[in-house]
Amino acid sequence: xxxxxxxxxxxxxxxxxxxxxxxxxxxxxxxxxxxxxxxxxxxxxxxxxxxxxxxxxxxxxxxxxxxxx
Numbered sequence: 781x782x783x784x785x786x787x788x789x790x791x792x793x794x795x796x797x798x799x800x801x802x803x804x805x806x807x808x809x810x811x812x813x814x815x816x817x818x819x820x821x822x823x824x825x826x827x828x829x830x831x832x833x834x835x836x837x838x839x840x841x842x843x844x845x846x847x848x849x
Contacts, residue, residue, distance in 0.1 A: 786804065788797075822830075 792800065
């Protein structure tokens with residue numbers, strides 16, 4: 781997306797030109813449309829499991845159920 785072109789028809793000192801540019805930049809930032817928040821695509825349960833280091837393949841409790849067979 782390109783910036784719009786602005787023409788000033790009067791002469792300005794370097795300080796005035798800098799003030800105009802700063803005011804336009806601030807106005808653009810103040811009035812810009814905010815981007816929608818990105819929803820967290822990771823389930824809270826999955827996120828908690830990753831933080832805790834839990835795996836679906838881990839056995840629960842003492843012993844390994846694969847040894848029972």
